[in-house]
Amino acid sequence: MAEHKAEPESAGGPSPLRVTVRTLAETLWFPAFFFTGFLVCYLLPFHNPVPHHVDVAVAGPTAPQLEQALEKKSPGAFDIHQVPDARAAHDAVTGREATAAYVPDAQHPRLYVAKADGYSLESVLQKTFTAVAQQSGGQLQVHEAAPTAPGDGMGTGLFYVVLSCTIPSYVSVMMLLRATTFGRRKKVLTLVGIGAVESVVAFFVARAMDVIPNEPLAIPLIFLMTQAVAQTSFGLVPFFKQFFPGVAMGLFVLLSMPSSGGAIPVQMVPGFFRALHPIMPMGNLIEALRGIFYFDGKDVWRHALVLCAWVVAGAALIALGAWKERRAARKEAEAEASGEEPQAVPAAEEPPVEDPSFELPRPTAVPPRTHRLGQQTPTLTGRVTDERGEPVQGVAITVTGTHGRELVRAITDPNGEYAAAGLPDEFVNVIASSPDRLAAVARVRARDGHPVRQDFRLARRPVPAAAGPVRG
Incomplete structure (x- = not known):
């Protein structure tokens, strides 16, 4: 018996090594990005913080000589400007015209500092000007x-209050992407509600711990920041797709925290x-809150305007994404009406938008009626009946994308019902088929927040007529 050699599974296809490398790249790009980001954005600025151009007001005519001495000892560390007297020096700090103020005196030199700007900066200033005074x-x-609140001994409590509202604002967007029965408007309103709750709770918890003074004006400012992060993140989703987690967390975690001036001045x-x-x-929220709490x-207003600009940018991105979606749907509907084939897409399937911490919904069959907490809500439901309107069990329901790719398959239950969740926001084909019945096909528009129903009535296949006897 002749031996048959096994043929390669896909002649001319990608090599196993190439497939492995591509899979690893698509799977591990985010942790690699985060690892590199933390090294660059956290280790670099925090490993050896040193003062850069710290503005110091100096009372009296000795300011030029002091500036020369400090520049020689620590180049670029301090910017000195002269004020008339000790009162002007103190007012320069409370009015945020200077970070610190020094009043030379042969017997009792004074240094005015603002702990609200950070304990580590205060320590550097004390060390530097102690040597000058000696x-x-x-x-x-x-x-x-400008002393901090009694419960904020290190001057960093404000940073953690703001941080507690920043990361959840981004995470809320990721979780809402799973809410396929919520439309865009509901998701935006939900983000607004979440931000309102976060800002109120964060303020009163911080007040209870005596971390911040009792200034309720902080609540709307915190709310503005939650919306700046949440609405901008939500607006970025349709433009960056599977790279959205890296872009959003890069903006609001890797870049925003080290530049905020909260943990390190x-x-x-x-x-x-x-x-x-x-x-x-x-950073703008922290500076605005410092202004309210400690600097009259x-x-x-300037920092509040920056926060408002972020909210407006987020709203513009959301509106642009909605326009882009409507335009694509209109073109597809026009092509469907004219009988034209939709334009081809690249062969490589686009990876889903997902965060490494949360699995986004994928097309899947779900029970038509019973839904437990945590189970996906159907975006497509329907019932299959026969010619008499009786339910038909065991019918295969296949949902395919625009270009024929199978998304999900479900089987009708004893009531003839089926359901599917996690469908993409596009036109899909729904095919009902059974061995003993004629198949039926329908084209429906699957949309977030708008569950669609598609029923079928399947007729039995005609039985071929029996052949008569063959006569010789």
Whole structure:
């Protein structure tokens, strides 16, 4: 007997090594991105924070000499400007015209600092100007011009209050992508409601811990920041698709936190992050809250305007995504009406938008009637009956995409019902087939937030007439 050699599974197809590399790249790109991002965006600015261009007001005519001495000892660390007297020095700090103020005196030199700007910066200033005072033979006296709340001993409590509202705002978007029965408007309103709850709860919890002063104006500012993050993240989804998690977390975690000035004062991080500080939502909220709590409302309006600009940008992205979706649906409907074939798409299937922490809904068959907590809600339902209207069990329901790719298959239950969840937001073909009945096909529009129903009535296949006897 002749031997038959096994043929390769796919002659001319991609090699196993190439398939493995591609699979690993598509699967591990996000942890690799996050690993690199943390090394660059956290280790770089936080491993050795040093002062950069810290603005210090100096009372009296000795300011030029002091600036030269500090520049020689720590180049680029301090920017000195002269003020008339001790009162002007104190007001420069409380008015946020300077980060600190120094009043030279032979016996009792004074340093005005603002713990609200960060404990680590305060420590650097005390160390630097203690040495300056000792060279003049005096003993430095440190005065708190803007002390923090009693429950915020390290001056970083405000950062954690803001952080508690930043990451959940992004995570809420990821979780709402699973809510396939919610349309765009419901998702936007849900994000607004979540932000309102977060801002109120965060404020009162922080107040209960005495981390912040009792200034309720902080609540609308926190709310603005939650919407800046949430609505912008939601608006980015249709444009970046499977890369959305990297883009959103890169913006609001890897870049926003180091540049916020909350954990490490912005004057002590590299120039790139100092440049981001006036732009990113987290930094603007922290500065606005500092202004309300500790600096008599200084520049609060400016930081609030930046937060509003982020909210407007998010709304514009959402509107643009909706227009893009409607345009694509209109073109597809026109092609369907004219009998034209839809335009071909690249052969490579586009990966789903998903976050490494949460599995997004995929097309799947679900029970038509019983739904437990955590189970997907159907986006497509229907019933199959015979010519007399009686339910037909065991009919195969196959749902295919526009280009013929099978998405999901379901089987009708004893009541003739079927259901499917997690369908893509597009036109799909629904095929009902059974060995003893004529198949039926329908084309429906699957949309988030708009469950669709498609019923079928299947007739029996005609039985071929029996052949008569063969006569010789």
